[in-house]
Amino acid sequence: MEIYASISDLKDEEIYRDPTNNLKSVFQQLDYLIALDVCDKRAEEVLSNSGLNSAFDTITRFRSLYTAKLEIEQAKAIIVSRNPWETLNNFAYFSNYLQLARTEYQGSWLKPGDSVLFLGSGPLPMSLIVLCHQYGLRGIGIEQEPERAELSRKVLAKLGLSDRIKIIDGNHLTLPLKEKIELVMVAAQAEPKREIFNHLAKVLPAETKVSYRIYEKGLRRLLDTFSRYELPAQFEEYLRIRPKPPANNTVVFLTTNNVEHNTTTGDRLSDGWKIYKTEELLEVPSLERC
Ligand SMILES: C[S@@+](CC[C@H](N)C(=O)[O-])C[C@H]1O[C@@H](n2cnc3c(N)ncnc32)[C@H](O)[C@@H]1O
DSSP: OHHHHHHTTOOHHHHHHOTTSOHHHHHHHHHHHHTSOOOHHHHHHHHTOGGGHHHHHHHHHHHHHHHHHHHHHHHHHHHHOSSHHHHHHTSTTHHHHHHHHHHHHHHTTOOTTOEEEEETOOSSOHHHHHHHHHHOOEEEEEESSHHHHHHHHHHHHHTTOTTTEEEEEOOGGGOOOSSOOSEEEEOTTOSOHHHHHHHHHHHSOTTOEEEEEEEOSGGGGGGOOSTTSOOOTTEEEEEEEOOOTTOOEEEEEEEEOOTTTOTTHHHHHHHHOOOOOTTSOOOOOOOOOO
16 A cells, blocks of 8 residues: 555656656565565455555556666667667566567467567567567567657667567557468557457457466466456467466467358367367476566
């Protein structure tokens, strides 16, 4: 409630500018709090307390805005850096992105040359940068704020990745694209979730894979807006990769069984793919969602 009280009146612009330089410590306190070892039952009691809903919404919004602020600062640092890759590597969450990318690459059975689309790619499209650089993929980012999209194009140019990753101004309604996409990734901060998934369910060709990152443990669930909605029936979850403690985020993989677009779905699924149940989890290293 103290965290809520300290941010509840702030406008977006004040969070980005942080004139009193106070918000960094609020952000860190929040990180500390959600990482506390609280059992799931107790966390459920706290999170299901409807009296706290508006406080939770404010906190989730704050974290999302402050994360974007950090990404904007890092993007600007990369653009003016003499050694942009080193500056990128110094980003606090870089190692988390490496692990996540590995999980997403393995979990969606991608191969070099495949295309991955990231909805909500932001000012610093870390997930695309790491996936495309490490695994030889091609990337498309969609970003709804034109200034952020432009900043990210400059970052990609500086890193020498402009021919491999393209950024489109737009949102989920920009889909479908003409290009063939093997994996669609939905950013943790992409909103509104219900509208996004309903739209993806309508427009994605059958057998397109979709992935997203969630928190399932303790108070971190506070930050997860995916689990508040039920997915449309066109989506089938084929894999869920959970992190090992002490890290906390899970990657969820879906596939579309959208018969309106492709009637061969059933054959292909029973023929070539293994659909993993959620209990049949791969062993992966610790992950952190960003
Ligand atoms: C801060 S970035 C996150 C980038 C991410 N950390 C990564 O892995 O590369 C999230 C971005 O999603 C954008 N966004 C949110 N909802 C969106 C939507 N429906 N369509 C396109 N962009 C969206 C926001 O403007 C924000 O810049």
